[in-house]
Amino acid sequence: xxxxxxxxxxxxxxxxxxxSRCSSCGYITYPPKMRxxxxxxxxxxxxxxxxxxxxxxxxxxxxxxxxxxxxxPIIIALVRLGDAKVLSEVVDIKPENMSVGMRVVATVRRSxxxxxxxxxxxxxxxxxxx
Amino acid sequence: xxxxxxxxxxxxKVGKHVDKSLRDLAGEAALKALEEAGNExxxxxxxxxxxxxxxxxxxxxxxxxxxxxxxxxxxxxxxxACGSGGAALMTGYSLVASGLFxxxxxxxxxxxxxxxxxxxxxxxAYAADADYELIYGITFSGLNALLMRYYMxxxxxxxxxxxxxxxxxxxxxxxxxxxxxxNEITLExxxxxxxxxxxxxxxxxxxxxxxxxxxxxxxxDLRKATDTPVSIAGVSNxxxxxxxxxxxxxxxxxxSRVSAENALRIAKVSLREVDIAEIHDAYTITAAxxxxxxxxxxxxxxxxxxxxGRFSPGDKPSLNLSGGLKSRGHPVGAxxxxxxxxxxxxxxGDFPGVSVPAEVGLTQNIGGAGSNIxxxxxxx
Numbered sequence: 001x002x003x004x005x006x007x008x009x010x011x012x013x014x015x016x017x018x019x020s021r022c023s024s025c026g027y028i029t030y031p032p033k034m035r036x037x038x039x040x041x042x043x044x045x046x047x048x049x050x051x052x053x054x055x056x057x058x059x060x061x062x063x064x065x066x067x068x069x070x071x072x073p074i075i076i077a078l079v080r081l082g083d084a085k086v087l088s089e090v091v092d093i094k095p096e097n098m099s100v101g102m103r104v105v106a107t108v109r110r111s112x113x114x115x116x117x118x119x120x121x122x123x124x125x126x127x128x129x130x
Numbered sequence: 131x132x133x134x135x136x137x138x139x140x141x142x143k144v145g146k147h148v149d150k151s152l153r154d155l156a157g158e159a160a161l162k163a164l165e166e167a168g169n170e171x172x173x174x175x176x177x178x179x180x181x182x183x184x185x186x187x188x189x190x191x192x193x194x195x196x197x198x199x200x201x202x203x204x205x206x207x208x209x210x211a212c213g214s215g216g217a218a219l220m221t222g223y224s225l226v227a228s229g230l231f232x233x234x235x236x237x238x239x240x241x242x243x244x245x246x247x248x249x250x251x252x253x254x255a256y257a258a259d260a261d262y263e264l265i266y267g268i269t270f271s272g273l274n275a276l277l278m279r280y281y282m283x284x285x286x287x288x289x290x291x292x293x294x295x296x297x298x299x300x301x302x303x304x305x306x307x308x309x310x311x312x313n314e315i316t317l318e319x320x321x322x323x324x325x326x327x328x329x330x331x332x333x334x335x336x337x338x339x340x341x342x343x344x345x346x347x348x349x350x351d352l353r354k355a356t357d358t359p360v361s362i363a364g365v366s367n368x369x370x371x372x373x374x375x376x377x378x379x380x381x382x383x384x385x386s387r388v389s390a391e392n393a394l395r396i397a398k399v400s401l402r403e404v405d406i407a408e409i410h411d412a413y414t415i416t417a418a419x420x421x422x423x424x425x426x427x428x429x430x431x432x433x434x435x436x437x438x439g440r441f442s443p444g445d446k447p448s449l450n451l452s453g454g455l456k457s458r459g460h461p462v463g464a465x466x467x468x469x470x471x472x473x474x475x476x477x478x479g480d481f482p483g484v485s486v487p488a489e490v491g492l493t494q495n496i497g498g499a500g501s502n503i504x505x506x507x508x509x510x
Contacts, residue, residue, distance in 0.1 A: 057380070074272075087373070
């Protein structure tokens with residue numbers, strides 16, 4: 001169970017999708033790190049990821065962890081956003097309509113209640129309708 | 131560094147032990163290992179465990195050590211998610227190899243059947259990134275399902291090809307008296323089993339398990355007077371990102387490759403010399419990624435290889451003669467120590483299930499979705 005404090009602390013990286021880009025080798029990583037996982041440089045700068053991207057892989061969770069019963073089945077995807085990848089839920093779509101390569105866009109939605117009774121908002125993805 | 135030998139091993143049958151507590155399970159395995167080693171008294175106890183907090187118990191080395199009469203000995207717990215057992219073995223090995231101690235007991239233990247399964251499923255997801263993965267309701271099966279679909283899509287591998295691994299594992303585990311799921315299954319059984327996290331079905335997955343396994347590691351002068359002493363010829367542990375998002379490759383277990391290369395180099399053994407191995411097949415996809423990242427076959431080729439009979443008993447290497455995590459079961463923090471005990475028994479020639487003659491064995495124990503991996507090379 002997450003807490004309000006944790007969600008508050010993560011608001012910038014989670015809601016604005018802030019990654020870290022290495023000033024030395026250019027590698028970008030989400031979630032952000034303190035040191036580049038590729039070259040070891042500590043010269044990293046924050047960079048907001050694009051909010052549109054494509055589904056690299058997805059799963060439909062039928063057996064949930066405690067606290068997520070009301071969200072089941074949960075569609076979770078790894079989404080490519082620019083040069084980085086982000087894991088989150090996909091909403092506004094039936095599981096059978098999901099496909100690898102489909103375009104999605106970030107949207108702010110409600111998540112499972114925190115242990116201290118709060119209703120956190122996080123970034124999820126929805127199908128991009130052109 | 132001093133040479134390190136395995137003087138005795140002990141296992142409890144993996145399963146649902148309603149009548150046994152965490153300390154009962156650990157104590158039973160530990161005393162079996164000590165008995166096999168001629169009732170030596172260890173100077174230190176290292177415990178591998180991931181989720182004892184679920185049963186409101188930490189301070190495990192003291193709890194278990196005292197339960198088996200080791201007051202005054204050195205003791206602590208080592209944690210590396212599902213790879214805790216392997217990490218505990220590496221720690222125990224280091225204590226003996228360094229000369230600090232000559233007799234170190236390593237115990238892996240896990241007690242899951244004390245809580246409702248949705249609590250346990252959440253607990254297992256503690257191996258994921260709480261801030262960036264668990265917050266969205268991901269489960270451990272879900273993470274592996276993401277890897278599985280990516281792999282199937284990239285290499286054009288069919289679900290059925292991966293699922294066949296489960297059939298092979300049950301065939302081996304059927305004969306292992308320590309295994310949890312001792313029944314043979316068909317491909318149809320796998321295909322008909324319920325979906326947990328699409329594309330992963332129940333029978334693609336290891337079961338939830340209670341269990342404990344132990345090994346007494348000793349210096350060369352104390353090795354058991356037997357014709358077939360087994361040494362730990364090499365051991366290495368390697369980490370990768372916990373989150374899948376920032377992995378460099380989603381179809382390669384970097385930590386598996388690095389720890390295997392290091393362990394083989396330390397052991398002065400080439401991969402071709404490995405006769406048997408116990409690999410960490412928590413899911414069918416984990417088997418494929420493990421086999422490929424250790425280097426037994428190229429990327430994308432493992433399912434085809436095992437469908438054609440590669441890795442079956444008698445092949446070099448023979449994989450998971452115990453039935454693997456799929457059939458033997460996966461008592462999380464104990465699994466790495468089960469793997470060691472099984473390979474030690476294979477090398478000595480006294481494993482009570484499917485067995486093959488072997489000189490060199492390998493164990494690969496994974497924590498998280500590939501983020502903490504220990505590889506051990508054992509030699510007769």
